[in-house]
Amino acid sequence: MFRWLWRTVWLACLVPLIWLAFGAYADRLGANPIEYITRATGDWTLRLLLVTLAVTPLRQITGWHWLVRLRRMLGLYAFFYASLHLLTYLWLDQFFDIGGIVKDIIKRPFITIGFGAFLLLLPLAVTSTNGMVRRLGGRAWQRLHKLVYVVGILGVAHYWWLVKKDLTEPILYACILATLFAVRLWHARRLRAHLAAQTT
Template sequence: MWNALQTPSARQLGFAKAGLFVAALVPLLRLIWLGVNDGLGANPIEFITHSTGTWTLVGLLTTLSVTPLRKFTSWNWLIRLRRMLGLFTFFYACLHFMTYIWLDQFFDINTIVKDVIKRPFITVGFLAFVLLIPLAVTSTNSMMKRLGGKNWQRLHRLIYAIATLGVVHYWWLVKKDITQPLIYAVVLALLLGIRILFKARRPRLGSTAKA
């Protein structure tokens, strides 16, 4: 069982990708189901906004968890799921953004601009969304080759800032009960802390090998 997880066959990897694809669609299908069956509550727009925002954050943290999990388990194939996770994260971020500018603001550009400038939680949320765009655009293999491996990696490190902005956006939104944003903040801090530990160990491991 463990060996199969470490080196899955092409067919098993295909099943894993298909399973992830279906799982990532569940939040959207749930929203559609609730909408059809009048289950979105007294304020449907707020419900959709919070739901899509939550799944964007979950997607960001799940994407960030791929590298630590791969290093802890040696399941190198997990890296092949990261692109799909990232693109679904961008998909839910787009739904979150469209809900705001379409259903909430009815494309009133003046009001949207005022909101972005005057309301800090919208400012950081908008910035996080804008920073996500180049990551989605450059997610293909052809873009990776065009940018070069190192430049591509530097660009995609923006996900650390994006995830931080996402947590801050949520934290400033709720104001009073910060339980949920605090959980996201702790998870993000752990994921970033693990990365810092891995980086700090690299020179030591290299010097040990030389010795």
């Protein structure tokens, strides 16, 4: 049963890429296809990142421990779309003009934050395998992967500073991220209180 669920989620995560490919083939990406692709890959990076961050709070609330088995795949898909987002900027937008890219990173804060978020996301993707968990040790691996919350904050800030007029979506993503933080803090305090009660 879980295998079918895993495959369904895996295919669902590919749908945005398939839709983009179809749009490019059918010339349906609007007047500025590069901007469309950049926005779409960025949107799906942030959405999948938030879904990944939602796995642990949902497991804590519902007791559905099988959700954890989807977290790695969701996180790697978030990294995949982040890579496409960055590659679109480096290749289609800047044509690998190193000088122009460096100036952009320095002068445009939303690009600085976005680039920083990707750099933090990179070691999380590299250490996502079972082998790396064993090499780092469980505690060290967990400490490292807490950086995903920093990536989430930077991702929301990147989008917020990018949007100039309609802040509806950045505000929505910020509220979702804040809610996920609140649920985790609530659960941590509840767990500490429970352990304190057992020791008294």
